[in-house]
Amino acid sequence: MTSCGTIANATALWCARSRLFPPAPEAPNVEHDGLKAVLDHHDCERAVILASNLAHYSVEKAAGRLGLGASNLLRVPVDARQRLELPALRKLVAHCHKRRWRIVAIVAVAGTTDCGSIDPLAAVAEIAAGEGVHYHVDAAWGGGLLFSEKHRSKLEGIECADSITLDAHKQLHMPIGLSLVLLRDPATARAMEIEANYMLRDDSGDLGRVSMEGSRPGMALFLHAALEIFGRSGTRSWWTVVSSACRPVRPK
Numbered sequence: 137m138t139s140c141g142t143i144a145n146a147t148a149l150w151c152a153r154s155r156l157f158p159p160a161p162e163a164p165n166v167e168h169d170g171l172k173a174v175l176d177h178h179d180c181e182r183a184v185i186l187a188s189n190l191a192h193y194s195v196e197k198a199a200g201r202l203g204l205g206a207s208n209l210l211r212v213p214v215d216a217r218q219r220l221e222l223p224a225l226r227k228l229v230a231h232c233h234k235r236r237w238r239i240v241a242i243v244a245v246a247g248t249t250d251c252g253s254i255d256p257l258a259a260v261a262e263i264a265a266g267e268g269v270h271y272h273v274d275a276a277w278g279g280g281l282l283f284s285e286k287h288r289s290k291l292e293g294i295e296c297a298d299s300i301t302l303d304a305h306k307q308l309h310m311p312i313g314l315s316l317v318l319l320r321d322p323a324t325a326r327a328m329e330i331e332a333n334y335m336l337r338d339d340s341g342d343l344g345r346v347s348m349e350g351s352r353p354g355m356a357l358f359l360h361a362a363l364e365i366f367g368r369s370g371t372r373s374w375w376t377v378v379s380s381a382c383r384p385v386r387p388k
């Protein structure tokens with residue numbers, strides 16, 4: 137759990153950065169020695185993140201905070217339906233290879249902030265898998281569609297993601313401050329684990345060990361309670377009501 141989608145995205149990309157440069161004996165460690173030491177060691181000039189022009193600005197913030205630099209977030213144009221353009225993504229990936237730039241992650245958006253468009257998640261997954269690159273889906277806004285019988289197919293391909301951001305305080309109607317970052321392999325987060333002497337036991341449940349935040353409110357209880365009380369069918373019925381009241385916005 138994180139306290140917002142911004143931190144969920146940053147955490148996912150933090151994991152992606154650690155996956156790309158995993159700790160190894162005799163090699164510099166990105167957490168300890170910093171990015172420059174690691175890039176020098178791998179003899180590469182840049183480590184980049186690829187995302188569409190409509191990816192939320194929290195992805196740019198993450199690129200800065202993770203030491204990659206905001207200029208290393210490379211933007212992919214969108215098509216007429218405001219979805220990431222696949223040929224442009226393929227071209228950019230090839231360009232990165234040619235220049236020997238390392239790709240930290242390819243980010244697709246499931247519900248852009250500007251207009252709700254959903255990137256072609258399955259096709260982007262295929263490109264990321266073909267390249268062996270971490271695939272992050274920012275479903276902060278659109279992830280709630282998974283609870284809709286009618287609309288969940290719009291998120292086909294999300295199941296291939298290595299990490300997913302979901303804001304329960306958006307389409308799941310929870311109070312502000314309730315976000316999730318889901319990791320295909322939770323062990324990825326171990327790469328950035330830090331311990332302190334005051335943690336008495338190896339199995340002490342201190343989430344601060346593998347997260348950006350330390351102390352935080354127990355917001356998970358709200359989501360747990362809502363899902364317990366309404367269940368899948370209650371949440372589904374709610375979606376049916378909402379989606380029947382909505383109309384797609386068409387450009388004038």
Ligand SMILES: Cc1ncc(COP(=O)(O)O)c(C=O)c1O
Pocket residue numbers: 139140141142143145192194245247248249274275276277303315
């Ligand atoms: C697609 C998307 N990602 C991330 C965020 C950031 O979420 P938060 O405001 O919870 O930090 C937003 C917020 O609008 C968003 O729409």
